[in-house]
Amino acid sequence: MKNRPLYEVRKIRDFKDMLQQSVSLFGDRPAFLVKKERGGPYTEITFKEYSNDVNALGTALLRLAGAGSRVAILAETRYEWYVSYLAVTNGVGVVVPLDKELPGLEIASMLNRAEANVLIYSAAKQELVGGIMDQIPGVKKFICMDRPEGREGILYFWDLVEEGRRLLAEGERSFLDATVDPEAMTILLFTSGTTDKAKAVMLCQRNICSNIEGMCAMIYSDENDRFLSVLPLHHTYECTCGFLTEIYRGSSIAICEGLLHIQQNIKESKPTILLVVPLMLEMFHRAIMKKAQATPQMARKFAFARKLSKFLLFFGIDLRRKIFAPVHENFGGRLRLIISGGAPIDPKILSDIQELGIACLQGYGLTECSPILAVNRDVYFKNHAAGLPMPGVEIRVINKDEDGIGEFIARGPNVMLGYYKDPEATAEAIDEEGFFHTGDLGYIDEDGFVIITGRKKNVIVLKNGKNIYPEEIEALLLQSPYVCEVVVSGEDCGRDDLVLTATIFPDMEAVQEALGAEPSREAIQALLEEEVRKVNEKLVAYKRIRRVIYRDTEFEKTTSRKIRRQYKK
Numbered sequence: 001m002k003n004r005p006l007y008e009v010r011k012i013r014d015f016k017d018m019l020q021q022s023v024s025l026f027g028d029r030p031a032f033l034v035k036k037e038r039g040g041p042y043t044e045i046t047f048k049e050y051s052n053d054v055n056a057l058g059t060a061l062l063r064l065a066g067a068g069s070r071v072a073i074l075a076e077t078r079y080e081w082y083v084s085y086l087a088v089t090n091g092v093g094v095v096v097p098l099d100k101e102l103p104g105l106e107i108a109s110m111l112n113r114a115e116a117n118v119l120i121y122s123a124a125k126q127e128l129v130g131g132i133m134d135q136i137p138g139v140k141k142f143i144c145m146d147r148p149e150g151r152e153g154i155l156y157f158w159d160l161v162e163e164g165r166r167l168l169a170e171g172e173r174s175f176l177d178a179t180v181d182p183e184a185m186t187i188l189l190f191t192s193g194t195t196d197k198a199k200a201v202m203l204c205q206r207n208i209c210s211n212i213e214g215m216c217a218m219i220y221s222d223e224n225d226r227f228l229s230v231l232p233l234h235h236t237y238e239c240t241c242g243f244l245t246e247i248y249r250g251s252s253i254a255i256c257e258g259l260l261h262i263q264q265n266i267k268e269s270k271p272t273i274l275l276v277v278p279l280m281l282e283m284f285h286r287a288i289m290k291k292a293q294a295t296p297q298m299a300r301k302f303a304f305a306r307k308l309s310k311f312l313l314f315f316g317i318d319l320r321r322k323i324f325a326p327v328h329e330n331f332g333g334r335l336r337l338i339i340s341g342g343a344p345i346d347p348k349i350l351s352d353i354q355e356l357g358i359a360c361l362q363g364y365g366l367t368e369c370s371p372i373l374a375v376n377r378d379v380y381f382k383n384h385a386a387g388l389p390m391p392g393v394e395i396r397v398i399n400k401d402e403d404g405i406g407e408f409i410a411r412g413p414n415v416m417l418g419y420y421k422d423p424e425a426t427a428e429a430i431d432e433e434g435f436f437h438t439g440d441l442g443y444i445d446e447d448g449f450v451i452i453t454g455r456k457k458n459v460i461v462l463k464n465g466k467n468i469y470p471e472e473i474e475a476l477l478l479q480s481p482y483v484c485e486v487v488v489s490g491e492d493c494g495r496d497d498l499v500l501t502a503t504i505f506p507d508m509e510a511v512q513e514a515l516g517a518e519p520s521r522e523a524i525q526a527l528l529e530e531e532v533r534k535v536n537e538k539l540v541a542y543k544r545i546r547r548v549i550y551r552d553t554e555f556e557k558t559t560s561r562k563i564r565r566q567y568k569k
Contacts, residue, residue, distance in 0.1 A: 056164030091178030320357025
């Protein structure tokens with residue numbers, strides 16, 4: 001498996017070239033599965049139909065706002081979002097995807113910083129947009145994806161598409177003939193860091209096209225695959241890997257109706273591939289294991305099935321889809337691959353799902369890298385690793401400590417152009433040799449796999465010079481069924497050294513199963529301290545947790561579901 005060649009990929013110059021190639025290759029195949037009404041059936045939109053909508057909207061936008069416009073998108077995942085993105089990047093100007101979960105003041109700040117002059121939004125954001133209109137003087141055109149009944153000055157998305165079709169029929173070719181510079185900034189993204197103010201990342205189409213080609217060289221997909229889009233589209237991970245890659249490969253994208261509808265939409269759309277964040281994968285894993293071990297009899301049958309499956313695999317016989325048929329049916333019956341990204345995942349969760357006959361991999365990336373830097377291959381992987389470097393990407397480790405752990409830096413065609421109007425931050429992030437400094441720590445093993453141990457800014461430095469990576473200890477604590485969320489920190493208690501502290505938000509369902517329906521705070525505290533004691537036994541003395549804090553509410557998180565680490569108590 002180690003020496004398996006990369007998958008063949010076709011070269012693309014930019015998004016416009018990519019879409020044109022895909023239409024010629026997959027024109028009548030479904031590009032999207034959408035629902036015209038909530039709870040209704042999925043209907044198909046072909047690559048040709050999608051391309052026609054992109055060209056129509058792009059033609060209308062070019063006439064309306066002019067070349068070089070900055071067009072922001074503020075909406076939930078829906079077909080109009082996908083049309084807007086390529087309509088802007090394929091000949092209008094710069095697209096600015098915004099996080100729909102942010103409050104109005106932050107949205108206004110981002111629109112002003114991005115110098116946006118057009119805002120495309122959904123009716124769900126109408127109240128927010130109405131409340132900030134006087135704070136965004138640069139935005140001259142407002143376009144609503146839903147018909148803006150009784151609202152003056154608001155343009156309707158589909159009216160613009162119809163206008164674009166009329167212009168095209170009359171011979172208007174300014175958008176169709178517009179050239180795209182693959183080296184110029186056409187994507188402006190705001191990071192969702194857990195502590196720092198969001199930075200505006202400038203990406204060009206060469207950045208993302210190189211990432212698409214690299215992903216497809218590492219992990220196989222084709223026109224027979226179907227993705228269910230469950231992650232926010234403004235995130236580069238979902239946008240590059242769950243949208244643009246599918247357009248490139250000819251796969252179809254089913255649009256999820258929302259987090260509450262994931263299970264139902266999986267059964268309806270029957271996806272072959274899912275892109276998730278660890279929180280979702282943990283939820284899937286927990287549900288599978290709970291159902292499989294609901295009674296002692298079921299637990300014994302499940303354990304026997306796992307042993308039988310492993311035994312047969314040893315002889316090259318793979319009956320996992322048959323042996324674990326109920327699990328596969330819950331995922332629509334066709335799921336073959338789950339890719340987890342955005343944060344590290346417990347390797348045991350990956351191996352457990354792999355045992356059921358579903359390939360399960362993790363990757364590593366950052367917005368500044370379009371986003372993927374490393375990913376495990378579907379034919380060669382290590383569950384404890386973030387993956388192998390992408391083709392054409394060089395990853396090094398610098399400033400190593402006594403254990404060989406240092407900061408990852410990376411150089412390649414996927415590295416951003418820089419931070420918008422922030423030369424100081426750009427110079428701090430990208431050195432003179434063109435290496436982007438990730439802020440992530442770890443090492444590269446003997447087989448070339450990237451192993452991440454933590455974030456540079458999270459490292460706890462003891463007074464004896466020892467470095468402690470809290471994520472390493474947190475991963476061990478999260479293996480306890482009673483721990484839902486945890487942050488490990490070094491607390492200054494006025495003594496000779498920092499006191500390692502674990503602040504834990506418990507899984508109350510598991511706690512109640514162990515302690516009864518209404519356990520006291522003291523009983524919960526004692527249970528958590530016992531779990532910490534078990535983990536401490538696995539750690540060297542200086543890494544052991546000395547203090548345990550029971551937290552009865554979830555940690556505050558970013559919209560990408562990462563804990564804001566400054567809130568520990």
